[in-house]
Amino acid sequence: MSSLDQYSLCPCGNGKKIKFCKCNEHLAEMQAIQRMIAGEQNVAALDRINADLKTMPSEPWLLAMKCELLLHLGEFESLEETSAKFIRLQPDNPLAKLHRSLVAIVRGNTEEGASLLLQSIADSGETLHPMTATVAMNLIEFLGQRGMILPALLHTENLLDLGESFQQVAMSAYQQILSDGQTSTLLRDSIPSPVDVGDAPYAERLAEAQSLVDATRISGAKTKLEAMIREFGPQPAILQSLLPCQLLLTDVESATSTCRKLAQSPALPENQRVYYQALAYELAPQPSGIALKDDLVVYTVEDPDFESKLAACKSVQPLPVEQLREMLQMLLQEEVPPKVAYVCAEPILHEQFSEMEPLRVGTWVAFYGKQTDKPARLVVLEPNAGFQKDQIDHLKEELGLASLKRELVEQLYMPFLGRTTSPIMIRKEIPEGRQAALTDAIKNVNIDGVLDIKLECLADHSMRQAAGLAEYRVPLQAILLAWQARNPNGYSDADFDELHKRLQVSEPKLSAELDVFDLVGGAAYYWTDLATIDAQSLIQLMQSSLTRGVSSMHPRLIERAQSMQWPEDLKESAEYTLYNLRVRTATDPNEAEKLLVRIIETGKKLNLSVGRAIVERFELLQMLGRQAEARIFMESSLRENPSDPTLLRYIQALMQQSEMMSRGRGGMGAQGPAGSISDGGSGGAGNQGGIWTPDSGDGPSSDSSGGSKLWIPD
Numbered sequence: 266m267s268s269l270d271q272y273s274l275c276p277c278g279n280g281k282k283i284k285f286c287k288c289n290e291h292l293a294e295m296q297a298i299q300r301m302i303a304g305e306q307n308v309a310a311l312d313r314i315n316a317d318l319k320t321m322p323s324e325p326w327l328l329a330m331k332c333e334l335l336l337h338l339g340e341f342e343s344l345e346e347t348s349a350k351f352i353r354l355q356p357d358n359p360l361a362k363l364h365r366s367l368v369a370i371v372r373g374n375t376e377e378g379a380s381l382l383l384q385s386i387a388d389s390g391e392t393l394h395p396m397t398a399t400v401a402m403n404l405i406e407f408l409g410q411r412g413m414i415l416p417a418l419l420h421t422e423n424l425l426d427l428g429e430s431f432q433q434v435a436m437s438a439y440q441q442i443l444s445d446g447q448t449s450t451l452l453r454d455s456i457p458s459p460v461d462v463g464d465a466p467y468a469e470r471l472a473e474a475q476s477l478v479d480a481t482r483i484s485g486a487k488t489k490l491e492a493m494i495r496e497f498g499p500q501p502a503i504l505q506s507l508l509p510c511q512l513l514l515t516d517v518e519s520a521t522s523t524c525r526k527l528a529q530s531p532a533l534p535e536n537q538r539v540y541y542q543a544l545a546y547e548l549a550p551q552p553s554g555i556a557l558k559d560d561l562v563v564y565t566v567e568d569p570d571f572e573s574k575l576a577a578c579k580s581v582q583p584l585p586v587e588q589l590r591e592m593l594q595m596l597l598q599e600e601v602p603p604k605v606a607y608v609c610a611e612p613i614l615h616e617q618f619s620e621m622e623p624l625r626v627g628t629w630v631a632f633y634g635k636q637t638d639k640p641a642r643l644v645v646l647e648p649n650a651g652f653q654k655d656q657i658d659h660l661k662e663e664l665g666l667a668s669l670k671r672e673l674v675e676q677l678y679m680p681f682l683g684r685t686t687s688p689i690m691i692r693k694e695i696p697e698g699r700q701a702a703l704t705d706a707i708k709n710v711n712i713d714g715v716l717d718i719k720l721e722c723l724a725d726h727s728m729r730q731a732a733g734l735a736e737y738r739v740p741l742q743a744i745l746l747a748w749q750a751r752n753p754n755g756y757s758d759a760d761f762d763e764l765h766k767r768l769q770v771s772e773p774k775l776s777a778e779l780d781v782f783d784l785v786g787g788a789a790y791y792w793t794d795l796a797t798i799d800a801q802s803l804i805q806l807m808q809s810s811l812t813r814g815v816s817s818m819h820p821r822l823i824e825r826a827q828s829m830q831w832p833e834d835l836k837e838s839a840e841y842t843l844y845n846l847r848v849r850t851a852t853d854p855n856e857a858e859k860l861l862v863r864i865i866e867t868g869k870k871l872n873l874s875v876g877r878a879i880v881e882r883f884e885l886l887q888m889l890g891r892q893a894e895a896r897i898f899m900e901s902s903l904r905e906n907p908s909d910p911t912l913l914r915y916i917q918a919l920m921q922q923s924e925m926m927s928r929g930r931g932g933m934g935a936q937g938p939a940g941s942i943s944d945g946g947s948g949g950a951g952n953q954g955g956i957w958t959p960d961s962g963d964g965p966s967s968d969s970s971g972g973s974k975l976w977i978p979d
């Protein structure tokens with residue numbers, strides 16, 4: 266906040282300049298407080314505000330300044346109290362709503378937080394308070410932490426639309442969400458627009474609801490749309506308009522139910538129905554019938570030899586107890602880590618790959634020794650399906666657990682799609698040239714297991730049992746879409762084609778002449794017909810697939826790009842994009858290194874930032890043992906690209922890291938600094954202060970430690 270005068274925006278937050286606000290008579294006092302804050306005399310300023318509030322208890326500018334100061338000082342208890350008073354006295358004040366929204370977000374009530382934020386934006390009209398960005402970024406950060414990625418994306422898009430002053434901060438959040446290849450592609454792309462309703466009897470009211478949405482009156486629009494559904498039934502266009510409202514209000518449960526209604530709507534083409542069904546699976550696996558139930562169980566152990574019996578079991582492998590500590594603390598409120606922990610593990614593929622001794626890893630068990638107030642216990646997460654169930658059943662028998670006292674602590678629901686990749690432990694080095702065969706064999710074992718798991722959404726049939734049955738066509742296609750959209754490692758589009766065949770369902774194909782993204786959102790990556798695609802659409806699809814890490818499509822896009830007759834004006838960018846796709850799919854580091862050289866060359870010709878490619882080549886050269894070459898390459902790259910932001914961030918992180926090492930606080934080990942290949946650009950030195958500020962660089966969720974943070978401007 267700079268100094269205040271007659272023409273400053275009034276601190277009370279009603280959007281007027283001080284000169285025209287009724288707070289005008291207090292300008293001198295405002296300035297006095299403002300000067301103290303500017304001089305970092307925060308506590309003195311707070312005292313003065315409190316003294317003023319004794320004589321003027323309901324002055325909005327005082328309450329607003331106090332809220333801002335408390336936020337700055339991180340005093341949330343007081344902020345909660347003062348913001349409650351502020352909004353009680355000024356229920357229509359957009360700034361009061363912002364403070365109240367922030368408190369709700371910090372307390373984990375995202376529905377109230379989002380609703381107040383959206384109201385504040387709607388009420389403010391053209392002049393948005395800068396605090397709007399603070400609140401929105403905190404909401405986005407919180408939603409991201411709780412896995413509510415699609416609501417976070419829609420809020421980010423909303424923020425991007427709010428004008429230039431918000432763009433920079435919104436853009437960093439947007440990039441962060443888009444590039445997170447670990448999250449389903451379906452949750453990282455906008456949802457389709459409503460279908461055209463022509464002259465339907467509800468067309469006019471639908472247009473009115475849409476104009477409420479355009480004015481950010483989301484709660485109002487939602488009420489109107491819900492009333493229309495009661496009157497006209499579950500019309501797709503009404504449901505499609507309702508869906509973004511529910512998502513913006515972070516009501517994921519209702520959004521999931523809307524998706525399921527859309528999936529059942531006979532008025533929609535099958536491809537859209539499949540898309541909405543898959544979206545429901547990802548938004549809320551359990552109510553959508555695609556979650557597996559695991560039992561968290563505690564066995565009371567009396568036998569003093571139990572610990573050594575457990576250690577002698579052939580079907581488990583030791584696990585460092587620290588790996589379970591945080592989870593057990595969350596699940597059982599256990600402060601101390603267990604005495605010992607194991608994972609179930611069984612040899613697989615021993616006929617073909619015995620020399621590598623691959624083990625398939627399932628669930629874990631944790632043993633607590635006798636404590637003064639508690640007997641010895643074995644804590645077990647018992648899955649009820651798949652090979653994990655067979656493994657734990659076997660272990661239970663081996664240890665005679667059936668005769669022990671068993672207490673069910675909790676039933677945990679795990680997304681089925683999380684089970685589509687099972688960890689494999691390899692204890693021996695994989696011989697040259699056997700890697701691909703092993704990966705393939707593991708994939709087939711996984712697929713076989715997954716196809717046999719019974720699912721509620723298939724009326725307790727497994728996917729294999731549901732194959733060929735008409736009533737399961739849409740759910741089966743949706744499961745395959747959701748599976749592929751998770752970008753599982755090592756799976757290509759050809760694998761999913763094969764799965765469609767095995768399950769006797771077809772995969773939708775949509776002509777690139779249509780606006781495929783507006784029809785089926787993120788499913789467009791998988792369903793756009795590459796056979797008939799034009800050059801312009803292909804290059805866009807290639808670029809978006811790269812940004813979003815849509816890995817299963819990379820081989821197919823490469824193949825198509827190589828056979829495309831590129832027009833002159835697209836040739837260079839097509840070449841550049843193609844090299845980038847190829848480097849993502851390369852398994853041989855020497856080949857990847859050569860491709861990176863080409864990327865840097867073509868990128869320069871196109872005037873693109875090549876910092877990331879430089880960093881990757883530098884790290885690859887080091888990995889290949891070509892240290893001297895790596896150093897010379899980095900030095901010359903820095904000379905040629907002195908202001909490349911990625912490169913500068915990397916060097917800065919490198920320097921911090923070596924400084925930390927020299928202070929003996931190493932421990933980052935083999936992990937590269939920010940921007941390295943392995944972590945896709947996140948991570949690095951986290952902001953330990955617990956507060957996000959605009960100049961801390963990246964947007965929300967760039968911090969991998971995931972602690973709860975508050976994003977405040979300085």
Ligand SMILES: [Zn+2]
Pocket residue numbers: 275276277278279283286287288289326
């Ligand atoms: Zn005022």
